[in-house]
Amino acid sequence: EIVLTQSPGTLSLSPGERATLSCRASQSVSSKYLAWYQQKPGQAPRLLIYGASSRATGIPDRFSGSGSGTDFTLTISRLEPEDFAVYYCQQYGSSPYTFGQGTKLEIK
Amino acid sequence: EVQLVQSGAEVKKPGESLKISCKGSGYSFTIYWIAWVRQMPGKGLEWMGMIYPGDSDTRYSPSFQGQVTISADKSISTAYLQWSSLKASDTAMYYCARLPGTYQAPDYWGQGTLVTVSS
Numbered sequence: 001e002i003v004l005t006q007s008p009g010t011l012s013l014s015p016g017e018r019a020t021l022s023c024r025a026s027q028s029v030s031s032k033y034l035a036w037y038q039q040k041p042g043q044a045p046r047l048l049i050y051g052a053s054s055r056a057t058g059i060p061d062r063f064s065g066s067g068s069g070t071d072f073t074l075t076i077s078r079l080e081p082e083d084f085a086v087y088y089c090q091q092y093g094s095s096p097y098t099f100g101q102g103t104k105l106e107i108k
Numbered sequence: 109e110v111q112l113v114q115s116g117a118e119v120k121k122p123g124e125s126l127k128i129s130c131k132g133s134g135y136s137f138t139i140y141w142i143a144w145v146r147q148m149p150g151k152g153l154e155w156m157g158m159i160y161p162g163d164s165d166t167r168y169s170p171s172f173q174g175q176v177t178i179s180a181d182k183s184i185s186t187a188y189l190q191w192s193s194l195k196a197s198d199t200a201m202y203y204c205a206r207l208p209g210t211y212q213a214p215d216y217w218g219q220g221t222l223v224t225v226s227s
């Protein structure tokens with residue numbers, strides 16, 4: 001089973017700043033099968049990025065993903081108030097499709 | 109419009125059985141995988157397993173194999189997650205999600221079903 005470790009656990013930033021979230025895998029993730037989700041309190045997760053770098057339908061271009069192998073990054077170029085939430089990475093190249101433990105992005 | 113609508117919240121006692129549902133609409137139900145994801149109170153997301161409704165091919169995470177049963181009834185576009193004997197540790201929110209393919213990220217999610225197991 002591939003273990004995903006996200007860092008930091010909590011990130012405190014202000015609106016307008018740039019956010020960089022990390023996801024590291026215990027072994028190489030096949031063919032960039034890495035996704036990022038956003039979850040707000042009381043809501044289901046929302047797909048942001050798939051294939052490590054492709055934005056899902058309707059996702060603003062301030063969200064971008066990068067990386068390959070074992071190291072992946074989600075970048076939010078300029079934080080909007082609605083971006084403060086918990087973010088999860090997930091690998092779906094090797095069963096079981098595992099999630100990271102999450103990064104909480106909070107308002108500073 | 110693609111929708112996954114889950115059954116309502118449940119309150120059960122330890123040892124009871126339970127089956128929750130996830131009804132898909134707005135797309136061809138039989139050609140997309142449906143996954144189930146657990147989120148315990150205040151915790152992260154856990155992949156439980158998935159089913160292909162077209163032929164009922166089912167794959168479980170080792171952590172959940174033997175603990176739950178995933179099934180689907182393609183005639184009514186509905187997937188299920190069931191327990192034969194609930195434990196207090198099964199208390200969680202359970203989400204279903206649609207996968208466009210075997211190696212695809214879940215793109216649509218249900219609203220979640222809260223299961224509370226308490227004596």
